[in-house]
Amino acid sequence: MRKIVVVDYLKDWDAAIEDIEVIEAQSYLTDTKYTDIRNARIFNLCRSYRYQSAGYYVSLLAEARGHKPIPSVTTMQDLKSPTIVRAITVELNELIQKSLSSLRSKSFTLSIYFGQNVAKKYEKLCKQLHDLFQAPLLRAQFVFKDEWVLQSITPIPINEVPENHQSYLRRFAKSYFARHRFSGARITRKTYDLAILVDPDEQEPPSDKKAIQQFMDTADAMGFYVELITKDDYRRLPEFDALFIRETTSVNHHTYKFARKAFADGLAVIDDPISILRCTNKVYLAELLAKAKVPTPKTMIIHKDNRNEVEKELGLPCVLKKPDSSFSQGVVKAKDPECLKKNLDEMLADSELIIGQEFSPTDFDWRIGVLDKQPLYACKYFMAKGHWQIYNWEGKKQDTAGDVETVPFEDVPFVVLHTALKAANLIGDGLYGVDVKEIDGKAYIIEVNDNPSIEAGCEDKILKKELYASIIKSIKRRIDNHKNIRTDE
Structure with a gap:
């Protein structure tokens, strides 16, 4: 370059x-x-x-x-x-x-x-x-x-x-x-520059070290110079053609600041700032899904004026979610009126609006990975041992997360796949993980996640290297489209 x-x-x-x-x-x-x-x-x-x-x-x-x-x-x-x-x-x-x-x-x-x-x-x-x-x-x-x-x-x-x-x-x-990384023999041989944003200290990152290495190796083979960056490298974003965020995202966080800056500077970005805004706020998501008539468990946007109607509308137990909850954190099950009051008091003290949903227990949630408005992978995320959620942050270390089973698309019920795509495509054309509950042959959207988990031996079990290649190819297409470069991909 x-x-x-x-x-x-x-x-x-x-x-x-x-x-x-x-x-x-x-x-x-x-x-x-x-x-x-x-x-x-x-x-x-x-x-x-x-x-x-x-x-x-x-x-x-x-x-x-x-x-x-x-x-x-x-x-x-x-x-x-x-x-x-x-x-x-x-x-x-x-x-x-x-x-x-x-x-x-x-x-x-x-x-x-x-x-x-x-x-x-x-x-x-x-x-x-x-x-x-x-x-x-x-x-x-x-x-x-x-x-x-x-x-x-x-x-x-x-x-x-x-x-x-x-x-x-x-x-x-x-x-x-x-x-700044503007010179060097290695760089001049590469067509594209990709930054992967990570937090080396994050306990449960969206991709483990093996998966990150797979992304790096795949991108290198496809003509990218790849570099892992951290929150301290904000000023270096203009050096790159693309930003791939592999750190848990949030709006009030440097990940959103990075996405916003990269997007404004014309970089290809996964996760883009619009997707982060839409996915990380459960209130927005609930309104969006309701307007598009996408099926969800019975859902209620709760505020101080209707909090007394929650038990009547949703029954008990019910699930309460903070607007910016993720990875089962900020999500609680209110099992009785006392628990409901306590949790509503705490959550509404922090946010004007929160989400309430009827409790719909299942052994597992479907996780459908979506990229460029097409299905990428399908998994069953089983509930953590002895718990009602996929993650149990208060359990023993070995029991924090439930098992993951990767499933070929031909074994995924059509209604699950169709509903997941309909929900994800309301958000954008990025990389998403859609959580779906299947109950009595019907599919219900739990949430659409930006920054979905992609870990070695889990989400990549069927596609293997092709999973990583699909994502890097998508990033490459986005760069080429921005630069008006013809591509055969």
């Missing part, structure tokens, strides 16, 4: 960095040899990103050509809007106050060169701002009004970097390109 720094004039850039090509904007915009490059990363250091300027068109045409511009046009637009800047940086308020607490002035300007500042004490703040606004050179303006407020963040024209900062600029640039 070619790494190209684009400037208005060659004199604007005098840092010689290995494997970095430097050209003028006019050449990139008009010379057909740059139009035909299949894979390139464009580092746009033009003096202006103003609408319809050369700098604006460098990033715009880079996106149209399937290249990866930094900054993207989306970032350029974000930088122009004080409202968006404030909304995006609200989570940095504590860091801003801490970083600027020693200042006695009423205003402060912070210059950020490739994510760094000449003063070491602002290093963390610079890194965080650069993570949120991926542009090479940034100027953050702060004002003090009872507390420090980020008033604006704008690009710094490269010709306006002070002379006494030039040596820092060159050093930070070299560090940036050395630290």
Whole structure:
């Protein structure tokens, strides 16, 4: 993959960095040899990103050509809007106050060169701002009004970097390109760059180490450079063509932040932020399934005004779910009126709305894996030993989860498969795990999960390597579609 720094004039850039090509904007915009490059990363250091300027068109045409511009046009637009800047940086308020607490002035300007500042004490703040606004050179303006407020963040024209900062600029640039995975013989042989987001400390991740290695080996064989990343690698997302999340997702969590950022930057993403939003909120899911007339156990959206009707509507025992429950956590069985009252008190103290469902006991739930709106695998997830759920987090370690039986599609009842697909396709075209109960020949959707479990020896027992290949092929198609590359897959 070619790494190209684009400037208005060659004199604007005098840092010689290995494997970095430097050209003028006019050449990139008009010379057909740059139009035909299949894979390139464009580092746009033009003096202006103003609408319809050369700098604006460098990033715009880079996106149209399937290249990866930094900054993207989306970032350029974000930088122009004080409202968006404030909304995006609200989570940095504590860091801003801490970083600027020693200042006695009423205003402060912070210059950020490739994510760094000449003063070491602002290093963390610079890194965080650069993570949120991926542009090479940034100027953050702060004002003090009872507390420090980020008033604006704008690009710094490269010709306006002070002379006494030039040596820092060159050093930070070299560090940036050395630290980021933009060069190396191994990478240049690969067509695609895939990041797999994992949490090495997660107790029950969606994929075990063997499955992760299968994904990596399969992707490598299909022309991907693959790298495992963690929550600390947020700033590196623009280096990749695709993000595959293999860490349990949640909206109020870095997994959603990663998905949102990757999606906005044009990466192929599984799980995409829309799927995470839709699947992780059980209230949304209940409303969606009800509107589409997809069968579920009798379900009730519970709030403070109708809580006294739960026993009458659902009977006892009944199941109560927090809106963001997953892996059987945040899900309880209310067996009697006292238990019901206690759990309703606790759950409604945390959320305005929760979900109640009639209790429908079965020996197992069907889990239908769905990818690209087609069935991928089918399993029976048996209840944990002596428990009413698949997972029993209070049981002995060896009894935490029930057994898993992988089933060929010809042995899956048609009504189960059909209902699972109908539910998953309401969410999107990503990778989903649909939980279905089969009772008296009828199928009832329990939930649709983004980020489904794929573990070696379980979900892959029938398809084996082809299961991993199907997912990597889907990611490849998504990249190709974004880049308008023809594919025979």
